[in-house]
Amino acid sequence: MSTNRLVNGVEVASHFKDEKHQYSSNKEGLWLFMATEILMFGGLFVGYTIYHTMYPEMFAEGAKYLDWKLGFINTLVLIFSSFTMALGIYYNQMNQSKKATFALATTVLCGAIFMCIKYMEYTHKFHLGIFPGHMLDVAKVHPEHANLGMYFGFYFCMTGLHGLHVLIGMGLITWCLIRNMKGEFNSKYYTPVEGVGIFWHIIDLIWIFLFPLLYLVG
Amino acid sequence: MGSHNFEIHDKGAKSTDHEGHVTPFNVYVKVAAALFALTFLTVGAHAVHEHLEPFGALIAFSIAAVKAYLVMAFFMHLKYETKMNRAIFISGFLFLLLLFVITTLDIYTRIIQHSIL
Numbered sequence: 531m532s533t534n535r536l537v538n539g540v541e542v543a544s545h546f547k548d549e550k551h552q553y554s555s556n557k558e559g560l561w562l563f564m565a566t567e568i569l570m571f572g573g574l575f576v577g578y579t580i581y582h583t584m585y586p587e588m589f590a591e592g593a594k595y596l597d598w599k600l601g602f603i604n605t606l607v608l609i610f611s612s613f614t615m616a617l618g619i620y621y622n623q624m625n626q627s628k629k630a631t632f633a634l635a636t637t638v639l640c641g642a643i644f645m646c647i648k649y650m651e652y653t654h655k656f657h658l659g660i661f662p663g664h665m666l667d668v669a670k671v672h673p674e675h676a677n678l679g680m681y682f683g684f685y686f687c688m689t690g691l692h693g694l695h696v697l698i699g700m701g702l703i704t705w706c707l708i709r710n711m712k713g714e715f716n717s718k719y720y721t722p723v724e725g726v727g728i729f730w731h732i733i734d735l736i737w738i739f740l741f742p743l744l745y746l747v748g
Numbered sequence: 749m750g751s752h753n754f755e756i757h758d759k760g761a762k763s764t765d766h767e768g769h770v771t772p773f774n775v776y777v778k779v780a781a782a783l784f785a786l787t788f789l790t791v792g793a794h795a796v797h798e799h800l801e802p803f804g805a806l807i808a809f810s811i812a813a814v815k816a817y818l819v820m821a822f823f824m825h826l827k828y829e830t831k832m833n834r835a836i837f838i839s840g841f842l843f844l845l846l847l848f849v850i851t852t853l854d855i856y857t858r859i860i861q862h863s864i865l
Binding site (some may be wrong): 554557561562564565567568576579580598602607610612613615616639729731734735739747 | 768771773777779780781783787790791797804808811812816820824829830833836837839845852859860
C-alpha cells in the first residue's frame with residue numbers, strides 16, 4: 531500500500547499508531563475469524579449429534595465403512611504438521627529463515643499426505659457405491675437402514691469441508707513459504723506466518739474432535 | 749483527543765507483552781510428544797471400549813479436549829495471548845455449547861419419548 535510507512539523497521543498501514551498497534555489489531559481480527567470457524571464446524575457436530583441420537587443403529591451401520599487405522603494415521607500426520615507449523619513461526623522469530631522455509635515445506639507435505647489418505651478413503655467408498663444422501667447407490671450397497679445416505683451426508687460434508695480447509699491451508703502456507711524465501715519475514719515481522727499458523731492449528735483442532743466422533747465413537 | 753491517543757498507545761504497549769514471548773523449541777517438542785501419546789491413548793481406549801461402556805464416548809472426547817487444550821495453549825500460543833484474544837476464541841466454544849445444550853434438551857424432551865442415556 532502506498533500509504534504505508536516504516537515504523538521500527540516494519541511496514542505499517544497509515545491508520546495504525548505504530549507496528550505494535552498494527553500487530554495487535556491483526557491478531558485480534560484473526561481470532562475473531564477463528565471463532566467463526568469453530569461455530570461453523572460446531573454446527574455440523576451438533577447436527578451429527580442430533581441425528582445420531584435419533585437413528586443410533588443406522589449411524590452404527592454407516593460407521594462400519596470407516597477404517598479407524600486410516601483416521602489414526604491422519605491424526606498423527608496432522609499433529610506432526612501442527613508441530614512443524616509452530617516451528618515455521620519459531621524459526622522466523624529466531625531469524626533463521628532457511629529452517630523456517632524447511633518447516634513450512636514439511637507442513638505442506640504433511641497436508642498433502644493427509645489429502646492423499648483422504649482421497650483413498652473417498653474413492654474406496656465411491657467404488658462401493660457409497661455417496662452422500664440420496665446419491666447413495668442403494669442397489670449396490672444393500673443398506674440395512676433405508677436412510678443410510680444421511681450418515682454419509684454427514685460424513686462427506688464434515689470431512690469434505692475439513693479437507694477443503696486443509697487444501698486452503700496448504701495454499702496459504704505455500705504463499706508464506708514463497709514470501710519467506712524472498713526474505714520478507716524476520717523476527718520483527720512474521721504476522722502472516724502466525725495468522726496462517728493459527729488457521730492451520732484450527733484445522734488440526736477440528737480433526738482432533740472429528741477423528742473420535744466419526745472413526746471411534748461412530 | 750490527546751488522552752485518547754495515549755489510551756491507544758497504552759493498550760498497544762500492554763498487548764505487546766506477548767509479542768516478546770518466544771516459546772522454546774523443547775516446549776514444542778514436549779507438546780507434540782504429548783499429543784502423539786494422547787492419540788495412542790484414544791485408540792487404546794477404543795480397543796477396549798466394550799469395557800468402558802457407557803463412558804466410551806465421554807472418555808474419547810475428554811482425551812480430545814486435553815489434546816485441544818494443548819494445541820490451543822501452546823501451538824496457537826493462546827496461553828501467552830492477550831485476555832481479549834482468549835475471550836474472543838473461547839466465546840466461540842461457549843456459544844457452541846449453548847447451541848448444543850438447547851438442541852439436546854429439545855431432542856430429549858420432544859422427539860425421544862424416553863431417555864437413551
